[in-house]
Amino acid sequence: LFTHDLWNDTLALESDLHVLEHLRRARQEFGHRLCEASKSQSEEVLELLRTESMYDFSEFFYLLKARGIGSENEIGAFAELHNSHIVELTKNERKMRRLGLKRDRLLQAIFTADTLPRLLQNWRERPGAMDQSNLGRFLSTLMSTETTRKLVVAGGEAGFLVREKTPYGTSLVSSTGIMEDVFGSTLRAFREQIQTRVLQP
């Protein structure tokens, strides 16, 4: 990987810098666009929208949409893979430490015989909607449940998420699609800028 060609090939180096410049710009642009699209312009909400956790949060919703996770079968398959991944993680002390995760927190992120049917039922009745606690489970390796809660509240105030109380006393969360659009359009612009350079050096 670290050969002298890395520094001697000036054309390649210029292209690398071009990618880095646009990568930096895209990350900055994403935050700007998200704040611009927010219904609330309160500094408290905008501060949360600018965080890296919000970037991860938006990417999660974008990936579900872009990968077409729309049916009950698909969300079920995702939950199954998530559970296997969490179980594997609990057996890997080094990785847990690397990610700053504790076993008890990971165990709480597993979909159980109680929580999985509700995830499937919500998704079947309203594709794209899930309990806030289930959203927290999917995001558990990235952020704490408290961070998820804060982002859900901020996303609600920004008009990116709809939050509803269920008869079970839980919060049902669904996206309005704005976060995914902002994420997707920023990514598309970034890719096109990179491709133009690659095709026309």
Added chain:
Amino acid sequence: VKFALTGVILLLNGLAAQAGAQTREINEPGPQFSSTDLVVISRNKTLKSLLKADPQVVRHALDTIARVQTSYETRTTDQPGSSRKRSPKQQEADPDLAELERSAPEAAHDLFQLIKQAATKTRPIRR
């Protein structure tokens, strides 16, 4: 935020060493701690040792923890005082301070792969 966190950790480490020998008398009313704050303090050795000696610093540390829990900058690993430089013993002693220094790119990549697998498991790859 990155500098604030690094500053708080350095300050806490320095003060914790002196805490046993030096207890400051405070005449003005001290900072308030909620029951949630007290739970966090009780599970972080450094914060616990500083509570009597310098409650203002503990209050400042708790506020910083709350503020940066949603921030990216504290999760990068290549900065001074990152989790790679904290021993497992230190992480055990101060779990909430360690939480601030997590690394997420690996977890984000794992999540990306899981969603990709879920999509391809239920139907052919979209091109």
